[in-house]
Amino acid sequence: MASGQSYYEFYRGSSIGTALTDSLDELITQGDIPPQLAMRVLQQFDKSLTECLQKNVKHKTTVKGHLATYRLCDDVWTFVVKDPQFKMEGIGSGGEVVTAPKVKIVACKSGDAPEGKKSGGRSGDYA
Template identity: 45%
Template structure:
């Protein structure tokens, strides 16, 4: 099962907007646009699985939910630390999925 989580990121939304524009101008077919999005899902998941950077973070857990093997957590007043540097943000949403069986 390939997750579509990254389609809601800036790069994913821009890709979808561009594909919609190309479809509207009849430069590509909807089927080709679909195939491109499927390839995007596979590529982004593969690329992110190779990232080996570790960060420590601390914040207050605002809300959490577990549904269909997906954890969604919202933290507030979060500090990311990659010693000695720190980055503080007011709100972070973390979505975590079970990676087993996601190699379609």
């Protein structure tokens, strides 16, 4: 991804992103850092987490469940799957299965995906 590129901010809603945001808010409130520095830290968090996931996630996961809703808006797919079963290949013998009552999956167009072409299910077009 290019250096001037913006990154999606939805990882900020994760538990580590929330902890980082809370810590930065506390530092700003105490006067230890300016708000501009906190924004730069959050932008670096967005970039670093995205790049880390792209480079280090090597295992394939299969999801089976009941698709409750799906939506495509501004090149962002949102899926809500009820009773999903995630089978992770390459972990242990035979793959580990993880279940949950409901999961929301958000897939955004990757910066290196071809513009105007359908992905055809290729890996990497959506992150």
